[in-house]
Amino acid sequence: MSSGPGLESLVDQTISVxxxxxxxxxxxxxxxxxxxxxxxxxxxxxxxxxxEGVQQLVLGLYIIRGDNISIVGELDADLDSTxxxxxxxxxxxxxxxx
Amino acid sequence: xxxxxxxxxxxxxxxxxxxxxxLAIRGTLHSVDQYLNIKxxxxxxxxxxxxxxxxSVRNCFIxxxxxxxxxxxxxxVDVELLHDATRREARGG
Numbered sequence: 001m002s003s004g005p006g007l008e009s010l011v012d013q014t015i016s017v018x019x020x021x022x023x024x025x026x027x028x029x030x031x032x033x034x035x036x037x038x039x040x041x042x043x044x045x046x047x048x049x050x051x052e053g054v055q056q057l058v059l060g061l062y063i064i065r066g067d068n069i070s071i072v073g074e075l076d077a078d079l080d081s082t083x084x085x086x087x088x089x090x091x092x093x094x095x096x097x098x
Numbered sequence: 099x100x101x102x103x104x105x106x107x108x109x110x111x112x113x114x115x116x117x118x119x120x121l122a123i124r125g126t127l128h129s130v131d132q133y134l135n136i137k138x139x140x141x142x143x144x145x146x147x148x149x150x151x152x153x154s155v156r157n158c159f160i161x162x163x164x165x166x167x168x169x170x171x172x173x174x175v176d177v178e179l180l181h182d183a184t185r186r187e188a189r190g191g
Contacts, residue, residue, distance in 0.1 A: 004131030005159055016155055020164065022119060024151050036135070036161055048151060070117060070164040073141075073155030080154035090150050096118040096164050 007032045010074055015040070017064060018071040022093035024048070026075060027062065036066030046085065048092045054085040070096055100187050104180065105130040105168075114144065114169035115160055121149055123158065134162035 010029045017025045017040065027043025045057040105127070114124045115136060122145070125138030139157050143149045152158070 005129040005135050005137030006131075007159060010159075016152065018119075018121075018151065020119075046151075066161070067163075069161050070119060071121075071123075071152070071158050071160050073152055073158035076154050076156050079156065083150075083153050088150055090148070093121065093149065093151055094119045098118060098163075 007036075007038070007072060010072065014075040014077065016046075016071075016073040016075045017069060018073070018093060019064065020068045020070055020096040022095045024093070025059065025062065025064070027059070029072075033066075036069050036072075038064050038066070038069065038072070040064065048088070048090045050089050050091055053087045053089060056085075099132075100183055102130065102132055102134065104183075105134065105136075108170065108174050111171050111174050113138075113171070115165055116167040116169065117160070118164045118166045123152070123160070125158070128157070131162075134165065136160045136162065136165065136168070 013029060015029045024046045025043050026046060027040030029038060030041045031039040040062045043059045043062045045059055047055040047057060109127050109129060111127050113127050114122055116122045123138060123141050123143055125141035128137040128139045130136055137159050141156060141158050143152050
């Protein structure tokens with residue numbers, strides 16, 4: 001199947017991944033396969049909480065198994081720079097319940 | 099294969115995808131594949147106050163396995179046609 005929503009167009013771009021356990025990992029997409037397994041470079045996690053603003057945890061090079069991925073979003077850098085993450089308080093996302 | 103074909107017909111329409119983590123994302127359907135993975139454009143999360151996590155994302159890929167519902171535009175559904183097609187598929191041809 002050649003057409004369809006592949007991730008080709010996002011390679012070498014900064015993406016925001018939401019995992020099934022509700023984590024949000026931001027990094028540069030380096031590779032992916034049929035099963036949505038992905039390789040992320042220079043990645044960091046954005047930890048949301050209601051007590052304090054978003055914390056950034058440096059993770060580095062990551063491989064995320066496709067089974068554990070909910071959303072792969074294309075991060076708009078301009079838009080992202082307008083958001084004041086350090087003062088953003090929110091509940092962490094709920095885990096996926098199949 | 100039926101719903102894959104069906105969703106392909108809906109490309110370009112505005113849909114709301116509700117996920118199994120209760121997140122609901124609205125956007126224009128860009129593409130679908132055999133796993134019913136969905137790509138949306140011009141996305142916004144339905145309750146952005148509660149879910150600011152995707153504030154800087156405008157285009158996204160949603161894995162088919164985490165989709166709970168896809169809310170369709172009423173004019174995008176021909177119920178009769180879909181009924182007939184599902185019955186035909188259930189009969190095995």
